[in-house]
Amino acid sequence: MTAALTINIAYIVASVLFILGLKMMSRPDSARQGNFLSALGMALAIAATLLTKGLEFEWVVIGGVIGTLIGAFFATRVQMTQMPEMVALLNGFGGLASLLVGWSAYHYTPQAGILTTSATFLSVLIGGVTFSGSLVAWAKLHGNLPSRPLVFQGQQLLNGFLLVLIMGIALFFLRSPATFSPLFVALVILSLLLGITSVLPIGGADMPVVISLLNSYSGLAACAAGFVILNNILIVAGALVGASGIILTQIMCKAMNRSLRNVLFSGFGSVVKKTRADKKGEVRPLSPEDAYLVLEAARSVVITPGYGLAVAQAQHVVRELGELLEKNGAEVRYAIHPVAGRMPGHMNVLLAEANVPYDQLVEMDAVNPAMDAVDVCIVIGANDTVNPAALHDKTSPIYGMPIIETFRARTVFVIKRSMATGFAGIENDLFTQENTRMIFGDAKDVVQKILSEFKSK
Amino acid sequence: MSDPTLLILLFFILMLAIFLGFEVISKVPSTLHTPLMSGSNAISGITIVGAILAAGATPNDTLSSLLGVGAMICAMINVVGGYLVTDRMLGMFKKKGAKP
Numbered sequence: 001m002t003a004a005l006t007i008n009i010a011y012i013v014a015s016v017l018f019i020l021g022l023k024m025m026s027r028p029d030s031a032r033q034g035n036f037l038s039a040l041g042m043a044l045a046i047a048a049t050l051l052t053k054g055l056e057f058e059w060v061v062i063g064g065v066i067g068t069l070i071g072a073f074f075a076t077r078v079q080m081t082q083m084p085e086m087v088a089l090l091n092g093f094g095g096l097a098s099l100l101v102g103w104s105a106y107h108y109t110p111q112a113g114i115l116t117t118s119a120t121f122l123s124v125l126i127g128g129v130t131f132s133g134s135l136v137a138w139a140k141l142h143g144n145l146p147s148r149p150l151v152f153q154g155q156q157l158l159n160g161f162l163l164v165l166i167m168g169i170a171l172f173f174l175r176s177p178a179t180f181s182p183l184f185v186a187l188v189i190l191s192l193l194l195g196i197t198s199v200l201p202i203g204g205a206d207m208p209v210v211i212s213l214l215n216s217y218s219g220l221a222a223c224a225a226g227f228v229i230l231n232n233i234l235i236v237a238g239a240l241v242g243a244s245g246i247i248l249t250q251i252m253c254k255a256m257n258r259s260l261r262n263v264l265f266s267g268f269g270s271v272v273k274k275t276r277a278d279k280k281g282e283v284r285p286l287s288p289e290d291a292y293l294v295l296e297a298a299r300s301v302v303i304t305p306g307y308g309l310a311v312a313q314a315q316h317v318v319r320e321l322g323e324l325l326e327k328n329g330a331e332v333r334y335a336i337h338p339v340a341g342r343m344p345g346h347m348n349v350l351l352a353e354a355n356v357p358y359d360q361l362v363e364m365d366a367v368n369p370a371m372d373a374v375d376v377c378i379v380i381g382a383n384d385t386v387n388p389a390a391l392h393d394k395t396s397p398i399y400g401m402p403i404i405e406t407f408r409a410r411t412v413f414v415i416k417r418s419m420a421t422g423f424a425g426i427e428n429d430l431f432t433q434e435n436t437r438m439i440f441g442d443a444k445d446v447v448q449k450i451l452s453e454f455k456s457k
Numbered sequence: 458m459s460d461p462t463l464l465i466l467l468f469f470i471l472m473l474a475i476f477l478g479f480e481v482i483s484k485v486p487s488t489l490h491t492p493l494m495s496g497s498n499a500i501s502g503i504t505i506v507g508a509i510l511a512a513g514a515t516p517n518d519t520l521s522s523l524l525g526v527g528a529m530i531c532a533m534i535n536v537v538g539g540y541l542v543t544d545r546m547l548g549m550f551k552k553k554g555a556k557p
Contacts, residue, residue: 018500019477019481021496021500022478022493022496022497022500025489025492025496026482026484026486026489027486028486028488028489028550028552029552031492031547031550032544032548034496035492035499035540035543035544035547036544038496038499038500038540039499039540042499042500042502042503042505042540045503045505045506046505046506046509046536049505049506049509049510050509052509052513052514054514054516055513055514056512056516056522059522059525059526059529060509060512060513060529062526062529063508063509063512063525063526063527063528063530063533064509064529064533066533067529067530067532067533067536067537068533070530070533070534071533071534071535071536071537071538071539071541072537072538072541074538075537075538075539075541075542075545076541076545080546080549083491083495083542083546086495087491087494090495090498090499090534090538090539090542091498093534093535093538094498094501094502094531094532094535096528097504097505097508097528097531097532098504100508100511100524100525100527100528100531101504101507101511101524101525101528103524104511104515104520104521104522104528105511105521107520107521107524108521211494212494215494215497215501218498218501219497219500219501221501221504222501222503222504223471225507226507228507229510229511230463230467231506232467232470233506234503234504234506235467235470235471235474236474237500237501237503238501238503238504239471239474239475239477239478240474240478240481240497240500241497241498241500242475242478243474243475243478243479244478244494244497245494245497246479247479247482247483248493248494251487251490336488338487343490343491343494344490344491344493344494345489345490345492345493346491348487348488348489348491349491349492349546352546352550352551353549355551357551357552357553358551358552359552359553361488363486363487
């Protein structure tokens with residue numbers, strides 16, 4: 001059997017492993033084995049590639065060892081609260097890898113056919129946008145950049161201009177790639193710029209959409225790189241990732257009732273709406289001690305977390321509270337909005353880290369019909385995802401967005417630092433509802449106070 | 458890329474893979490969205506195959522090899538970091554009653 005044949009057979013097996021692995025990812029009890037299968041496929045694909053005749057191993061070893069060390073270092077250190085940043089960075093590295101593969105191929109054979117050149121062009125363009133866009137997303141999540149949308153006049157004009165420039169480059173470059181090598185450098189720079197200017201205007205709470213989209217791009221970039229080197233495993237794996245990212249993007253947009261265009265270009269949340277003083281109701285504050293008395297009697301409790309839970313790192317105390325309530329005879333569930341947090345599934349990971357069993361985590365559609373029978377709903381660090389205005393206020397910017405209908409519970413506790421508005425910059429009528437009690441303070445402190453009440457009784 | 462049949466074949470694979478991806482992934486529950494993302498991210502590290510070839514199969518062209526090494530580092534971070542962190546996360550997902 002020739003080496004080339006062996007390699008290709010290994011690639012087929014690897015593709016099957018990727019697909020099986022992703023399929024097993026659809027159930028919590030098989031997901032871990034699924035991930036393992038997928039990793040096995042990757043190991044096989046790498047091993048097979050190393051069989052390529054005449055490979056210069058010194059280069060390969062250097063790159064492989066450095067990358068493995070860095071990857072392993074970060075993966076074992078990263079905190080679960082930092083997962084959005086980590087995923088953003090990983091997306092970025094995927095993009096950069098594709099950009100560099102395209103660049104290397106171009107430098108090695110500048111005068112390739114039009115199709116290879118087109119693939120190289122796409123590989124560099126998508127890879128570059130993914131890389132710099134992910135870095136901006138990372139900086140926003142990490143707090144190096146303000147997470148509010150950064151908009152300036154003529155921003156869309158600038159993006160359009162960059163796109164036109166890139167198209168212009170394509171026109172000359174594709175015709176005769178070797179004679180226009182400075183254009184290649186220009187392409188690299190422009191694609192990096194485009195990534196930056198397209199993510200800057202997107203606000204923090206829209207990050208789940210952006211991260212999903214960049215995830216998809218990193219797959220598409222791998223796909224393009226696959227066409228550069230005519231390799232089927234890159235195309236298959238890249239397409240799988242591209243499809244997965246697009247599905248997640250769609251789910252996130254739907255969960256906010258906004259189109260992808262609106263998320264990407266509107267600078268949503270950059271303008272703080274004027275508060276309507278006329279409709280402002282009365283706020284009823286409550287002390288943690290009194291909250292305990294209500295919770296003590298509750299038979300059914302739903303906890304609705306939002307990004308504030310992650311900020312306050314309150315997941316462990318919340319889990320403890322949940323356990324005490326259960327011991328006290330209450331049914332405890334966690335209602336999770338699809339876009340709660342800064343990336344898809346953010347809250348689920350945090351609560352899983354705190355040892356909350358996944359069968360207690362319920363999706364929005366499952367919990368809403370039963371909300372009337374809930375004694376106490378505790379909203380922790382969530383705002384827009386529980387704002388009833390989304391259901392009945394047609395003038396509200398979030399009108400039409402599906403929410404967790406906490407307002408229908410018999411009693412609603414909202415744990416919040418202040419009366420400040422959420423990401424969308426709008427008032428939340430939930431806070432002034434008759435059955436709502438506001439418990440002001442840091443989420444972790446407040447929950448801890450309720451816990452100590454429970455323990456002292 | 459002088460062989461149009463090969464190209465058609467690759468596009469064929471691309472089409473099927475995209476549809477397969479949509480079918481397989483649309484069934485993932487929202488609880489698993491983050492692990493799905495980091496896991497699929499690790500899969501997009503498949504660029505490592507191209508990176509290995511760029512680093513090792515470009516003789517007498519140091520810049521191409523160096524770019525390949527850079528690509529390898531990035532792709533390897535993606536692969537190793539992605540799979541490890543996904544495994545760590547999924548290890549935390551437990552059913553009720555399971556030992557912590």
